[in-house]
Amino acid sequence: MNKRFIAFILVLLIAVGGVFAEGLNINGQPKVTISGTIGPFFVHGLLDGEDNYSGTQSIPNAFTSPNVFKYGFETNEASYEITMTVTDFLQDGGDGVVKIKSITANGIDLGTPIEGVYVLFSNDENSFTKSSTTITIVPAIAANLVGEKDHAGVNIGDNETYATAGNGDYEATITFIASGS
Amino acid sequence: MKRYLLITLLLVAILTLGAAPNQVTIKLTTSVPEVLVHGFLKDGDTTTIYAEEDKDNAFDPDGVEFTYAVKTNTSIRMTVYATVTPFYRQDPENPAEVNIAQVRVKDEGGDESTVENTGDEYELVTFTPNKGGMAVYAYTLTVIANADEVANAPAGDYKSTVSIGITTGN
Numbered sequence: 001m002n003k004r005f006i007a008f009i010l011v012l013l014i015a016v017g018g019v020f021a022e023g024l025n026i027n028g029q030p031k032v033t034i035s036g037t038i039g040p041f042f043v044h045g046l047l048d049g050e051d052n053y054s055g056t057q058s059i060p061n062a063f064t065s066p067n068v069f070k071y072g073f074e075t076n077e078a079s080y081e082i083t084m085t086v087t088d089f090l091q092d093g094g095d096g097v098v099k100i101k102s103i104t105a106n107g108i109d110l111g112t113p114i115e116g117v118y119v120l121f122s123n124d125e126n127s128f129t130k131s132s133t134t135i136t137i138v139p140a141i142a143a144n145l146v147g148e149k150d151h152a153g154v155n156i157g158d159n160e161t162y163a164t165a166g167n168g169d170y171e172a173t174i175t176f177i178a179s180g181s
Numbered sequence: 182m183k184r185y186l187l188i189t190l191l192l193v194a195i196l197t198l199g200a201a202p203n204q205v206t207i208k209l210t211t212s213v214p215e216v217l218v219h220g221f222l223k224d225g226d227t228t229t230i231y232a233e234e235d236k237d238n239a240f241d242p243d244g245v246e247f248t249y250a251v252k253t254n255t256s257i258r259m260t261v262y263a264t265v266t267p268f269y270r271q272d273p274e275n276p277a278e279v280n281i282a283q284v285r286v287k288d289e290g291g292d293e294s295t296v297e298n299t300g301d302e303y304e305l306v307t308f309t310p311n312k313g314g315m316a317v318y319a320y321t322l323t324v325i326a327n328a329d330e331v332a333n334a335p336a337g338d339y340k341s342t343v344s345i346g347i348t349t350g351n
Contacts, residue, residue, distance in 0.1 A: 035237050076335050128332075
């Protein structure tokens with residue numbers, strides 16, 4: 001009986017000692033959630049330098065010198081499409097027309113536009129994108145181009161080349177439209 | 182004779198009672214437990230420590246600030262460390278992330294320093310409480326996202342989680 005009592009007392013002392021020997025209680029790991037939003041952006045334009053986007057650009061002497069310009073863009077949008085439309089050279093103050101024979105991007109013929117619209121870039125990737133392309137516009141210069149197809153697949157009329165058109169100032173407009181989501 | 186003996190016994194009994202102490206004493210003993218609570222202070226209030234905090238505008242070039250605090254009555258040397266996840270884009274179908282560029286810590290005296298990243302952890306501060314009694318020790322933490330990665334990341338909402346641990350006696 002005495003031995004049982006002594007054993008009981010020892011167990012009790014050990015248990016109580018264990019309670020008091022417990023270490024400092026610290027309240028877990030607090031957490032802070034920090035949030036940020038990256039807003040969508042789309043910058044595009046005509047490049048006269050590496051990163052200088054210009055909204056407009058004029059190229060004079062379009063019938064006698066190369067019509068070459070660089071278009072670029074950068075965006076962080078997940079999907080986007082960039083299209084280009086090109087008018088004929090239209091006579092200023094008149095109804096004369098000079099057709100465009102062909103259009104290339106980085107030296108590759110763009111082929112025939114769909115309903116007058118070229119799709120230059122499209123993307124569904126989920127990343128920041130920065131790109132550019134060099135566009136070359138080739139007017140219908142020579143008279144022997146009459147009867148051939150222009151860049152849009154339309155026949156070039158008798159007075160629709162540089163060599164056969166009426167005199168005056170002519171201007172073609174190239175428009176880039178970007179859409180994203 | 183018996184009468185004298187009885188009287189003598191009565192006198193002894195009375196004298197004995199009169200010699201009894203006229204005051205008693207009880208000693209109350211207890212102990213103040215060691216307390217260590219850590220978390221975040223909000224809105225300038227230094228009395229309440231919160232286990233969770235939310236901060237916005239984390240992509241500010243100057244980073245996002247929050248106040249971490251330890252409330253304790255101990256004088257045990259302790260080390261505070263943080264694990265900081267990258268900023269994860271909140272779009273499971275199109276994941277992206279922005280890494281942490283820098284974690285800074287500023288003490289109550291205004292001394293600020295950049296914290297080295299050791300593996301997955303940032304060892305924020307090691308200190309020994311010395312204010313005496315229960316006191317709050319506050320630190321301003323700043324988390325700065327990698328600006329280049331922010332500039333080149335896809336648009337969207339991003340979140341990072343900062344978990345703060347504490348070890349004592351080191």
